Amino acid sequence: MRTTVTYLFDPLCGWCYGASPVIGALAQHRDIQLALAPTGLFAGSGQRMDASFAAFAWANDQRIASLTGQRFTEAYRQNVLGRHDGAFDSSAMTLALTAVAESEPVRELEVLRALQEARYVDGLDTGSAQVVETVLRRMGLEGVADQVAEPDLALRERNASRLQHARRLMRSLGAQGVPGLVVHGATGQRLLGGNALYGDVEQLLRQIQTD
Structure with missing residues (x-):
């Protein structure tokens, strides 16, 4: 019997990017049904990139890299964190993920990973709707890109x-942030915090399957 697990995240969350290898492994596991639930934590945040915020982000990113092995390149540091007129806003990415979930749901995790790598590896400012459109078109998702360009x-x-819906789920379980996993079991729903997503996949599976 497959266990349904909901992944709470924001596409601009560095810690969520750090968790992506484990999330990818869960998505491929035969006993797990993974559902994505973007929370909009950084959607419409109004946060602008400046020197102070960039320094904070880079220090945090180095902690994530050390813990998870995920790459944060110099291109990202220079072209994203170093661009102090950019918006720290996940609205366009979140909208894109919803459009993908409706049209090609099996590709949603792939799109999330591509957007994360476009930012942290390729150094593209994914807070920009135009950048998000470009990534989608490169993936052959022309219809989704058109929706992001002119969302109705x-x-x-x-x-x-x-x-x-994702935020209500967070509140109901006392989640303070992302990433997080919600395990839907026979006895109800329970939350696994982000720390569970940076270690051994088999250990995480045992936590998920303990009900």
């Missing part, structure tokens, strides 16, 4: 509803 009211509303 219906897509915006469905996206907002999706984020609200």
Whole structure:
């Protein structure tokens, strides 16, 4: 019997990027049904990149790299953190993920990973809708890219509803941030915090399957 697990995340969260290898392994496991739930934590945040925020982010990124082995390149440091007119806003990425979930759901995790790598490895500012469109078109997702370029009211509303659902789930379980996993078991729902996502996959599976 497969266990349903909901992944709470934001595509701009560095710690979520750090968790991506483990999340990818869970998605491939025969006993796990993984559902993605973007929370919109950094969507519409209003945060602008400046020298102070960039320094904080880079220090945090080095901790993530040390713990997980994920790459944060000099291109990212120079072209994203070093660009002090950019917006730290996951709105376009979150909207793109919702559009993918509706049209090609089996590719949503692939798109999330591509957007994370575009930022942290390729040094592209994925806070920009134009950059998000470019990544989608490179993946052959022309229809989704068009939706991100000119999102209609219906897509915006469905996206907002999706984020609200994820936030309600977070509140109901006392989650303080992302990433996190919600395990849906016979006895109800329980939260596994982010620390569970940076270690051994088999150990995580044992935590998930303990009910």
